Amino acid sequence: MFTLPLDILLIFTAISPVIGxxxxxxxxxxxxGVFSAIALSVSGIALYSLYKEVSVKGAIYVTGxxxxxxxxxxxxxxxxxxxxxxxxxLAATIYSMEYVENSSRSPIYYTLILSMISxxxxxxxxxxxxxxxxxxxxxxxxxxxxxAFFREKWESVEASLKYLxxxxxxxxxxxxxISLLYGLAGTLSFEGLATAFTGTANIWLYIAAIxxxxxxxxxxAIVPLHTWLPDAHSSAPSTISALLSGIVIGTGVFVIAxxxxxxxxxxxxxxxxxxxxxxxxxxxxxxITALLQTDLxxxxxxxxxxxxxxxxxxxxxxxxxGLTGTFLQFFNHxxxxxxxxxxxxxxxxxxxxxxxxxxxxxxxxxxxxxxxFSISLFALIGLPPFNGFISELTLVTSTFQAxxxxxxxxxxxNAALSAAYYLQIIRVIMQKPTLESVQKAKETPLLMLIxxxxxxxxxxxxxxxxxxxxxxxxHAAGTLVPGGLL
Amino acid sequence: xxDLTGYLVFSMGLYAIGLYCLATKRNMLRLVLGxxxxxxxxxxxxxxxxxxxxxxxxxxxGNAFVCISIGLGGAVSAVALGVIVLAYRHYxxxxxxxxxxxxx
Amino acid sequence: MRINAVLIVGSxxxxxxxxVFVFIASQTPFPAFKYATQTSQYLNTTSNIGPEDSQFMWTxxxxxxxxxxxxxxxxxxxxxxMLRTNDKEDSx
Numbered sequence: 100m101f102t103l104p105l106d107i108l109l110i111f112t113a114i115s116p117v118i119g120x121x122x123x124x125x126x127x128x129x130x131x132g133v134f135s136a137i138a139l140s141v142s143g144i145a146l147y148s149l150y151k152e153v154s155v156k157g158a159i160y161v162t163g164x165x166x167x168x169x170x171x172x173x174x175x176x177x178x179x180x181x182x183x184x185x186x187x188x189l190a191a192t193i194y195s196m197e198y199v200e201n202s203s204r205s206p207i208y209y210t211l212i213l214s215m216i217s218x219x220x221x222x223x224x225x226x227x228x229x230x231x232x233x234x235x236x237x238x239x240x241x242x243x244x245x246x247a248f249f250r251e252k253w254e255s256v257e258a259s260l261k262y263l264x265x266x267x268x269x270x271x272x273x274x275x276x277i278s279l280l281y282g283l284a285g286t287l288s289f290e291g292l293a294t295a296f297t298g299t300a301n302i303w304l305y306i307a308a309i310x311x312x313x314x315x316x317x318x319x320a321i322v323p324l325h326t327w328l329p330d331a332h333s334s335a336p337s338t339i340s341a342l343l344s345g346i347v348i349g350t351g352v353f354v355i356a357x358x359x360x361x362x363x364x365x366x367x368x369x370x371x372x373x374x375x376x377x378x379x380x381x382x383x384x385x386x387i388t389a390l391l392q393t394d395l396x397x398x399x400x401x402x403x404x405x406x407x408x409x410x411x412x413x414x415x416x417x418x419x420x421g422l423t424g425t426f427l428q429f430f431n432h433x434x435x436x437x438x439x440x441x442x443x444x445x446x447x448x449x450x451x452x453x454x455x456x457x458x459x460x461x462x463x464x465x466x467x468x469x470x471x472f473s474i475s476l477f478a479l480i481g482l483p484p485f486n487g488f489i490s491e492l493t494l495v496t497s498t499f500q501a502x503x504x505x506x507x508x509x510x511x512x513n514a515a516l517s518a519a520y521y522l523q524i525i526r527v528i529m530q531k532p533t534l535e536s537v538q539k540a541k542e543t544p545l546l547m548l549i550x551x552x553x554x555x556x557x558x559x560x561x562x563x564x565x566x567x568x569x570x571x572x573x574h575a576a577g578t579l580v581p582g583g584l585l
Numbered sequence: 586x587x588d589l590t591g592y593l594v595f596s597m598g599l600y601a602i603g604l605y606c607l608a609t610k611r612n613m614l615r616l617v618l619g620x621x622x623x624x625x626x627x628x629x630x631x632x633x634x635x636x637x638x639x640x641x642x643x644x645x646x647g648n649a650f651v652c653i654s655i656g657l658g659g660a661v662s663a664v665a666l667g668v669i670v671l672a673y674r675h676y677x678x679x680x681x682x683x684x685x686x687x688x689x
Numbered sequence: 690m691r692i693n694a695v696l697i698v699g700s701x702x703x704x705x706x707x708x709v710f711v712f713i714a715s716q717t718p719f720p721a722f723k724y725a726t727q728t729s730q731y732l733n734t735t736s737n738i739g740p741e742d743s744q745f746m747w748t749x750x751x752x753x754x755x756x757x758x759x760x761x762x763x764x765x766x767x768x769x770x771m772l773r774t775n776d777k778e779d780s781x
Contacts, residue, residue, distance in 0.1 A: 204770060
């Protein structure tokens with residue numbers, strides 16, 4: 100059928116509602132979590148053997164590589180993305196063993212998380228645009244239902260409705276763009292499109308490019324299509340916020356990179372400046388609006404928009420170094436933002452408040468959580484011993500090498516600007532506790548603490564010793580740029 | 586025989602009407618209809634291109650896409666209607682303009 | 690129906706959209722399949738298209754159809770997650 104990691108994920112997705120029948124009610128959530136963790140780990144082991152095969156052969160095609168068939172293409176970029184999907188998914192699953200209460204609906208929660216992750220794995224594995232669209236819909240439908248999962252709160256339902264309407268409009272726009280591409284070329288495989296359009300610049304190609312960019316840019320939260328993001332990421336359950344902010348946004352950036360570097364490679368001179376200006380806009384709007392927020396999760400959601408702007412800088416530059424910076428930034432952002440949202444969720448779970456001014460001094464009562472939160476916030480600013488510094492350095496270097504120095508300067512400015520609100524969070528949680536509710540807070544439960552600490556260990560480790568990840572990202576980026584080292 | 590440009594203008598008109606419906610209508614169920622219009626505009630595009638591949642022939646690739654796309658559109662509508670039922674239970678009205686409590 | 694500002698602005702934008710598009714389509718007619726390279730799979734309109742079309746879809750796009758089956762499973766799970774009520778609590 101499909102490749103082995105995707106097979107394992109899909110089969111476990113289909114089996115997981117059975118948990119609801121065979122387990123007693125009092126630990127249904129934990130057994131579901133164990134089941135999902137087993138699924139993700141086994142899939143990770145299968146991914147490692149696939150990695151060995153791809154690094155020898157270059158790219159694997161499942162069921163043939165013809166112009167008129169739907170097929171999967173596994174190359175280094177796919178394996179890079181899937182490794183972070185499975186890692187963050189495993190952390191979120193272990194965290195939600197404690198976070199989601201036992202009810203008759205909790206097996207469905209794990210089913211939806213597994214189907215969302217398998218949709219994302221399918222997106223990066225697909226070799227033609229239509230298979231990508233089908234897996235895109237799989238990921239999107241699972242995420243709409245997951246945002247509305249805690250259905251007793253009105254804010255989750257309202258955020259899910261807004262997210263759904265805007266997200267489906269985006270998918271339909273992307274489908275319209277895909278149909279225009281089909282009309283021009285008669286095929287939808289990425290390699291077929293790349294060879295069909297070499298050297299031509301028809302106006303219909305521009306129109307198709309605009310439709311596809313707008314359609315997939317909605318999910319990637321590019322300004323001005325970002326309006327669903329603050330509501331959805333702040334009102335969803337914390338594990339879902341971590342997954343959405345960390346990896347679902349990056350999937351939108353990945354699809355834009357994949358499409359624009361294969362099908363629209365002939366009109367690159369025109370769309371590089373457009374993406375550069377949009378990335379400037381995204382960075383500045385994300386950072387400046389985050390400065391005005393008082394709710395903790397909303398502030399983190401706006402900073403996700405700014406980080407997407409950083410990722411777009413690498414695409415706007417277009418060289419192999421730039422794309423290395425983009426995918427490295429995606430990898431690091433998934434680790435950092437995932438751990439930040441999980442820590443914020445732990446604090447909100449223990450205190451039951453959401454405003455920043457009600458959390459003064461909580462760090463003194465929950466020391467381990469506060470240390471991990473500080474590590475992830477320092478990494479998000481881009482300070483040296485953590486991994487955010489490496490990816491932002493790569494991006495700035497690539498802009499200087501490609502004569503787009505104004506983008507690099509803007510990125511440094513934005514990193515300095517974002518320090519203002521990240522440091523504000525650290526200052527608030529590290530003061531002396533004065534409120535009654537804060538003084539009675541206890542440390543987070545063990546099952547929520549383990550994934551947070553594991554993510555922090557990875558943040559520090561990849562900051563001190565970045566060489567394996569940077570070379571992995573370089574090989575991954577080399578598959579998009581023609582003539583890059585593979 | 587209608588030319589390809591006619592079909593293209595028709596599907597683009599459907600797309601524009603779908604966007605207009607999403608932007609201006611206030612009833613939640615009408616938004617779902619607008620989404621279906623958007624998806625069907627793309628489906629008409631696929632089929633009309635498949636028919637004009639070569640005179641006297643039809644390309645089966647476009648028809649295969651449309652078969653799959655119709656199923657996906659149905660699944661999306663089902664989830665959208667589920668969320669609308671939840672929203673109605675919370676707010677008591679089907680008016681989208683009432684959903685303004687989340688600010689900033 | 691109530692005539693308010695949003696309706697008028699929306700209608701103007703829609704009509705403008707369609708007019709611009711008709712202009713573009715009449716100036717440079719759509720080069721359908723100009724860049725296509727493979728024509729061996731086309732079906733003759735005089736033959737029986739129905740079974741041949743579905744045979745094409747099953748041989749070439751079987752992977753995508755299995756993926757669509759999983760999408761339907763996910764949609765059913767999503768609808769269950771949102772609308773299921775815990776009326777009969779099984780006590781253990």
